[in-house]
Amino acid sequence: MAERYVTVGREGTHESEIKRSRFLCTLAPAGSEQAAREFIQRIRRQHPGATHNCFAYVIGADGRVHKAGDDGEPGGTAGTPMLQVLLRREVRDVVAVVTRYYGGIQLGAGGLVRAYGGAVSAALDELGTVERHKLAQVTVAVDHQRAGKLENDLRAAGRAVHGVRYGSQVTIELSVPEEELAAFRAWLADATAGSAVAEVTGAAYF
Numbered sequence: 001m002a003e004r005y006v007t008v009g010r011e012g013t014h015e016s017e018i019k020r021s022r023f024l025c026t027l028a029p030a031g032s033e034q035a036a037r038e039f040i041q042r043i044r045r046q047h048p049g050a051t052h053n054c055f056a057y058v059i060g061a062d063g064r065v066h067k068a069g070d071d072g073e074p075g076g077t078a079g080t081p082m083l084q085v086l087l088r089r090e091v092r093d094v095v096a097v098v099t100r101y102y103g104g105i106q107l108g109a110g111g112l113v114r115a116y117g118g119a120v121s122a123a124l125d126e127l128g129t130v131e132r133h134k135l136a137q138v139t140v141a142v143d144h145q146r147a148g149k150l151e152n153d154l155r156a157a158g159r160a161v162h163g164v165r166y167g168s169q170v171t172i173e174l175s176v177p178e179e180e181l182a183a184f185r186a187w188l189a190d191a192t193a194g195s196a197v198a199e200v201t202g203a204a205y206f
Contacts, residue, residue: 002061002134003178005092005205009130014123018115020103025119027096027127033059033067036095043097051102054116056082057095061134061205063087073100073116077109081117089124093132096120132205135160135175140188142170142196153191160206175206 011028026043030036036057044053052071056079059065066087068079082096098119107115142150147170154161160175176184181200188196 004131004133005061005063006090006129006131007093008091008124008127010127012123012127014119014126016115016119016122017103018111019105019107021105021107021115022099022101022103023115023119024099024101025096025123026099027094027120027123029093030057030059030095031093033057033065036067039095040097043099047099049101050099052078052100053097054078054082054100055095055097056080056086056120058083058086058092061092061132063090063092073112074109077112078116081113082120085117085120085124089121091124091129096123134178134203135206136178136181136200137202137204138174138176138181138184138198139201140172140174140196140198142172142192144170146192146195147172150192150196157187175204178203 008027008029013024013026015022015024028039030039036059040055047053052073054069054071054073056068057066066083068083070078082098086094086096098116151161151164151172154174161172162175163173165171185198188198
């Protein structure tokens with residue numbers, strides 16, 4: 001898994017006009033192929049009168065899952081240049097749909113490539129991107145006597161505490177950058193006189 005990747009933080013649309021054709025590029029985060037396909041269908045329903053709704057998406061931090069569609073434009077002139085922009089700019093977990101309303105003037109193959117790729121690039125510039133980092137998911141088990149102070153110390157240290165559960169022991173769930181795990185374990189042992197136990201339960205992006 002990649003340590004970090006770039007994605008779009010929100011859904012948004014950028015509109016441009018080229019030789020009287022309107023190009024509306026709508027971008028959105030997408031954590032799965034199903035989410036990307038559902039988004040594409042939603043945009044198509046929103047623009048039933050459009051000439052084309054071309055798409056591209058890149059799923060996964062490594063970008064291995066990706067697909068593009070020309071929706072009736074000449075092969076390779078729409079979805080592929082859209083996808084190439086996403087891959088070149090290393091944007092992941094993202095779906096792009098460019099909706100075209102034909103203006104009566106043909107653009108030619110080269111013009112279409114520039115129009116569709118340019119629409120995605122301009123939309124990315126307008127919406128901006130966010131960086132997501134891979135963090136280890138850690139569960140800390142500690143006795144009730146030390147739990148309150150430990151939770152306060154964790155938050156004061158800037159740790160991302162996600163939840164606290166009370167049972168025979170208190171379980172604190174938090175995220176820690178993987179490269180800081182060894183230092184965190186040492187800090188935890190010092191803060192609790194060695195009484196707390198930390199277990200890595202997985203990894204997730206934040």
